[in-house]
Amino acid sequence: MSQAIALPTPAATAANPLRSLRWALADALVVAGRHLTHLRSVPEKLAGMIVQPVIFVLLFGYVFGSAVTVPGVNYREFLMPGIFALTMAGTLVAAATGMAEDRQKGIIDRLRSLPIARSAAILGATLANLAEAIVGLVLLVICGLAVGWRTHTDPLRVAAGFGLLMLFQFAMNWAGIYLGMLARSADSADQIGMTIFMPLAFVGNTFVPMQGLPGWLQTVTNWNPVSAIVQATRQLFGNTGAMQATAWPMQHAAWVSLGWSLVILAIFAPLCVRRYRTMATK
């Protein structure tokens, strides 16, 4: 039978690296489109994205906030960067379960049997997760503004703060996807993801200043990547209050956070691509 559709074969595209890079990106966007279409099919998910930040802000801002005071700053202003970071870190769990589910359902097999770049399926998923996270972040910012959160620095620093948040999300995304590729099932991906997420999110400066913690715990929390992004955004937004950070990683939180995100990416992106190449779905 003569082929009715002439396909650009990978051999042809490989001859031109720029062209194959363009295709890899185009493929990733198609995969990302698939994830984003899900939001339309499952409006509950979108509703959850809207309701959850509101609950977080109200719960922590008013319920906990009445018990905590941070010198020199309204607690809710202090809190918001913590909630931003918490939400970004939480995508680790969503990314892991999403990947595990796609594996279980054979969708990863289907993608792997297509002549597309090996990175496209994962890059597509991470881009879609990032896009969702940005929507969530915008909603959180609106909530924050409504409860009195303000930035007190110049636009450049504010932009840098949000840039760091997105980069952190993107990095956690790859880690989550890798976890989703290793996990036995979507349920187990969810459980392992939560086990990693919980200490990252709560053993740190997310909700309270760290000065009250015992010394050894402070060392741990000072180097927690979530603490770094929280402290970095507090500094960049001007929400730190009167207390001065004394530990080196907290004094240079923006750089430390940038470093963390790049290290996480440098570790997990190659691991993901390698695993995707050799993965046995079962």
Add this chain to the structure above:
Amino acid sequence: MSFSTTSSPAIEVNDVRKRFGATWALRGVDLAVQPGTILGLLGPNGAGKTTIVRILSTLLVPDAGSARVAGLDVVRQADEVRARIGLAGQYAAVDELLSGRRNLEMVGRLYHLARAESQRRASELLDQFSLTDAGDRLARTYSGGMRRRLDLAASLVARPQILFLDEPTTGLDPRARQEMWQAIRALVQGGTTLLLTTQYLDEADQLADEIAVIDRGTVVANDTPRALKASIGGEQLDLVLPDDANLPYAAALLERITDRVPAVDGEARSISVAFDGGPRTLTAIVRALDDAAIAAEDIAVRKPSLDDVFMRLTGAPTSETMQSTSHDLVGREAA
């Protein structure tokens, strides 16, 4: 690449082995499928069918041996292989949160068809698989049969030369199964080479030009359906006696008439034997039993099953049915 010569097989498997931990899923498999023909890979659960399909569709790398698809090595030329094959795996790989149409369009876009072309192709395939009415509904509202058809459609988006279908009808009800068979038959008229796995002898018989029987990671028989059936007999007789006193005598009698060695199950007081010659042979058997004053509790005639094939080829039932009481794998719906 010497692919374009008509004599070289579309699929060629040479001594392929694959191990998962301590279990050898494949212990040296050889296969050859000529272009434009259908090979039915027939075997019970756990025989290694899916593993072969996954190796041939570049999803798994074999531990030893080599395989060529469309003349291309599945390991070293995996990208080129992927551009030429379609795969519908054992579990329908459809995105439940997309409509049927969007599922197909997405695959089209990933094959780098232009947007309009992938839309056109999606409509065409929905039509071909009687899914047009359901095309814009989310796939999670689809029945099992519809999902399978959508999955098959997705594997056909780029009109592959070579198609792999892993148990395309397992779990479907009889009607959906018939529809799937029709779809598959229509498909291969276009000249596609097809490797299809199944647990059902009748399915392989209905669809395949050649059947390879696989058990515990090796091919135990490879022949045309006609030859395979001839080797096990056209039909199968199951005889149950009220007590086991006459069992040996009845078995000897059946052996004499059918010229085949019957399988005797003392516990169930039953004898199974293949026979040719249809009603005439059956009448002879019943008359002989009557003459010998052997009363039957039950007599049943049926088409030979995978079990019978295995009994014949290996002298043992399939590894799967050793634990089960089911005698008839033909048409059995998966639990």
